[in-house]
Amino acid sequence: MFEKFKQMGDLMKQAKEMKGKMKDIQDELKKVMVSGIALSGRVKVTISGELECRSVEIDPLLLAPEKSKELQHALVVAFNEASKKSKDYATSKLSQISGGLNIPGLT
Numbered sequence: 001m002f003e004k005f006k007q008m009g010d011l012m013k014q015a016k017e018m019k020g021k022m023k024d025i026q027d028e029l030k031k032v033m034v035s036g037i038a039l040s041g042r043v044k045v046t047i048s049g050e051l052e053c054r055s056v057e058i059d060p061l062l063l064a065p066e067k068s069k070e071l072q073h074a075l076v077v078a079f080n081e082a083s084k085k086s087k088d089y090a091t092s093k094l095s096q097i098s099g100g101l102n103i104p105g106l107t
Helices: 002-031 065-098
Strands: 033-038 043-048 053-058
Touching: 002 043, 002 065, 033 065, 043 065, 053 065
Parallel strands: none
Antiparallel strands: 033 043, 043 053
């Protein structure tokens, strides 16, 4: 009977440690920056690990009215690339503390 209490105590300790590690990862994700690039570097979108857009760089030649469709498409491509990199980074960090388990809501 006491073994069950010990096991429960161990689980509570592990949960507390995991919570602390999650906080550390959240803090790290605020600081990490990833970029997506389109049109051979003529468009660059940089976002944080929390998926917040931090900067957009556009080659001035793409600002001409006749380039608007190309620019719009390039921005979508660059943002989606940056977003995927950010999500992949977060997933890899979270899998380190979850032991590779697929925990719904964490990845």
